[in-house]
Amino acid sequence: MITLSHIEKTYAGADGAVTALKDVSLTVARGEIFGVIGLSGAGKSTLIRCINLLERPTSGSVIVDGLDMMALSDAELREARKSIGMIFQHFNLLSSATVYDNVAFPLRLSGMDEDAIRAKVEPLLALVSLDDKAQQYPSQLSGGQKQRVGIARALASEPKVLLCDEATSALDPQTTKAILELIRDINQKLGLTVVIITHEMQVIKDICDKVAVIENGVITESGRVIDVFTDPQRDMTKEFISVLMGSGFPPDLQNAPISAEPIPGGRLLVRLTFVGSSAGEPVISTLIRKYEVEADILYGNIDSIKDTPYGRMLLGLSGAPEAVENALAFLREKDLRIEVIGYVA
């Protein structure tokens, strides 16, 4: 649905050119919810604006629904933008227009007649549960309600793609959840392709199918959310995850020295990550029974990524060195991810 290839974006800055995006390529499949996560200033805002050419890449190509966006004339680009909805961190609603008129705005741009507009706007307001607020002004609404207006407005021209620019960053956690649910709902009901940029891992975890991590204008990691979550490669990705899930260490072990060599009487720390059905297997009890090791569960949590159950556990294995080796070998055979951290006293 969306293919960005080798996007470069440089700005003329005060001290020479500033590169905002470096050789960024990504593909978003039809009907997918694709998240881009990065710190502020990493280039994610520029990246999402390259999709509808609010920012024109310095080089590279942008294909949306088969259209080569960079090759379009101004008029063609305006038409193409009508099939790409966008919502914003600060909502960007017209303060001088009612909720109804804000949602009708894109339709009036297209010169639709008022009866047809009414027939479209009313069901949209119902979809976002704002039918009773049609004649209010944005200043009379809460942040979550404003974003609902933004969503209804973005959907009015029946887009195929919805771009979400930090759409929940200005909202409190409960409202964020409700807005994310709405986006997910729309994605499923209308088959809309959604691109979300955010600095909150929660957003990625709750609704995205795929994720790309952007650092200093470069995509450093990408893939299915479940894979990136369970097996992050980059330090920054790990940090994003640990902000959300905790470090995975109990407080008393957080600063403990970790040795690569066995310590007499010490424990081997092993992190297990369970995904999907393997979360239900009796791995630990088998381990203890078969291999004569002690397995202390030092830390554990279970969560879900979109709909997939996902758990993390920190085990402290102790026992005869051979038994510990065998136990590790057993764990490696299982359908779970294991990370050997080292020995602690």
Add this chain to the structure above:
Amino acid sequence: MSPDVIPLLMKALGETVAMVVVAMIAATAIGVPLGVLLVVTAKGGVLACPALNRVVAAVVNAVRSIPFIILMVAIIPFTRLVVGTSIGTTAAMVPLTLASIPFIGRQVETSLREVPYGLIEAALAMGATPMQIIRRVYLPEALSSIVAQLTTVVIALVGESAMAGAIGGGGLGDLAIRYGYQRFRPEIMLATVVVLIALVQLVQFAGNSLAKRLNKKEM
């Protein structure tokens, strides 16, 4: 106060109001588009054309830097061309209009710049043309602020119209100078000042109320 004062005052008030109203309407008709032009042709504007922008801005600054009394006299040939005479109330309307156009242009520019860029960006993302952005985003969003700014221009016009006496334009200022100052009739001076104060208060009050009614940002 002698009975001749009231008709004098009424006549002068009528002249002042006529000068201000006509100049205001004409100057708004030109000044608002000028303000829009200053914003949209600026670097990064929806119709960016920095070269044109610089020229227009330079002309605006040039006209604004001429003191009104000098402008009034300097453009006498132009005034005669437009209204067929260079003296009287009608003639005074021409320089008043001309002086107000760049003033309004700058005031409107300021109002439009207060419209958050996010709104322009949202409209662009929805496929709006530059004209649609001007008509459906910039102007409605800035309307309340423009009304407040135009109120200031009206009040400035009341002040400038006092100088219209120099070309026989009449009005309250002229009355105060000729009767109050030159003929030593302080009661006329005082009465004129009172009427002027009342007029300015009324304009400011009306402008504020309208601006407030149009502002939907704080409800």
